[in-house]
Amino acid sequence: MNCQEINSQLGALLDRELEPAQASMMRSHLGQCIECQGELERLRALKTAMQSVESPAVSSRLDERVMAAFQLQHGRAGAISKVFSWRIWFHNSFAIPKPALALIGALLIGTATLAYKAGEITGMRLQVVTPPAPVYGQYAQPQAIEPVRVVYVKTSGGCSRPNSRPSAIHAQNRSGKPAGAQAAVSQFETQTYASEAGIDYTTRATLENFEPVKDAGVRVIKGGNQ
């Protein structure tokens, strides 16, 4: 081996990457060649100088990012930063077993149904009152009053009034249309029902003119076993 070939392998010799036989041959050459010895020392000095460079420090921010990624992958929200917390919550919200979800849903539906039936059976009066008419300001434009449908349902049973019968009275305020066959109810009954409903009845007995004027609101009455 000549000096040029030796020099090209000096780095591998320092890195201990040569076969034993090749390394032995190089050492025997280095024992006799001052120039190659100088080159070897230069490479040693280079490696030493390179080791003087300190390793860059890993920031805690990187640690947090990596560990958060691990926790996210395995569904743990414990120490994950707030940035990802909503994603974890969303992910975990589906972790409830499906049978449990079905049971909860069935219970909710059953409870709602029972409450609704109980209201009908006992004749509970449910009253829903729309908000009062807006007070028009100095510059406010009056708003058009939309037609409001008023429904009064009289259920059967428990009624002591003569000539009472299951009936449904539908009146459509300001519609101008006949309320249909069910509108053929006596003025007396209509007035009575209106009075019971807390509605001032001010017009004729025909239901097409049925006009609730009290509080300028609309009352929807359901039930009414009185």
Place this chain on the structure above:
Amino acid sequence: MANSLADQELLAAAARGDQAAFSQLYQRYRNRVYGFAYRMLGTQESAEDVTHEAFLLLIRQPERYQAERGSLLTFLCAVARNHIYQHLRHQERYAPEPVETSDEYEEAGVRYSFDPLNDLLERELAAVVEAALAKLPVAQREAVTLREYQELSYEEIATVIGEDTNVVKARLYRARQALAKRLAPYLNQETAPRA
């Protein structure tokens, strides 16, 4: 080999959601992966992104690591290398190397005054070495970084870069020649025969 087996065991546990096992793996290799990325890219932000991506693959697809193809560090460095090159392409660092003033003077045969001792007082040797490393071509910088700082064997480096070990030897030789040339004043100072 024992370390490799321990890596596999830790990785298997981490794949099952064992956070302590993953943390141990991460602590074991984060500095070396980050150091590789930092020396290749030169910025903390980019190095963090690359390191994060490397471990993210380990988290999401641990089965991608195959022990028979190399060590876990080799695998992580190879993954990091892909992201490093993406960053380099993004940063357009493949542009021609800037002409160095010192080489220019040397080529013109001009002797410039340079006092290594005074310069050492002004700048730390580490900073000079880092600057010299940064001026190396990407492939040479990669080889010398993986060897000197990540302490990979030639075979491991070949696995990381997807080349033959002879290519690794050649790149290391050229890189060291270039570094020795740039750092000659410092190396001569250190190796100068004592009077």
